[in-house]
Amino acid sequence: MRNQVAAIADLTPALTPPIVCDHPDDVAEVCADRDYRLSVKFFDGTAGTVEMSALVHSPNAGVFAALANPARFAEARIELGAVTWPCGPDLAPDAMYAALRQHGVWKLE
Secondary structure: OOOOOHHHHHHHHHHEEEEEEOOOOEEEEEEEEEEEEEEEEEOOOEEEOOOOHHHOOOOOOOHHHHHOHHHHHHOEEEEOOEOOOOOOOOOOOHHHHHHHHHOOEEOOO
């Protein structure tokens, strides 16, 4: 007889479809550049630069203060269509998308 816990674990992947982030305003690519800049590209081809130097060095940086360490800033990655870092901070993809479509640059302060 099968163990009930094992039976439930066997069904979980079939019941939970993978999350796919490929909407036009989901981040498709990110590259951390020098001077606390991100090069970002969205699935619809919108691309631009996110300037974060002023934010990460601000006395009010909050969770973004951890990114003042260049090695930590370089750990930028994409999770669920958003730019995020292993240490916790993330950026709102909708606000980034709107700013880059309008100006090509999003400067965070």
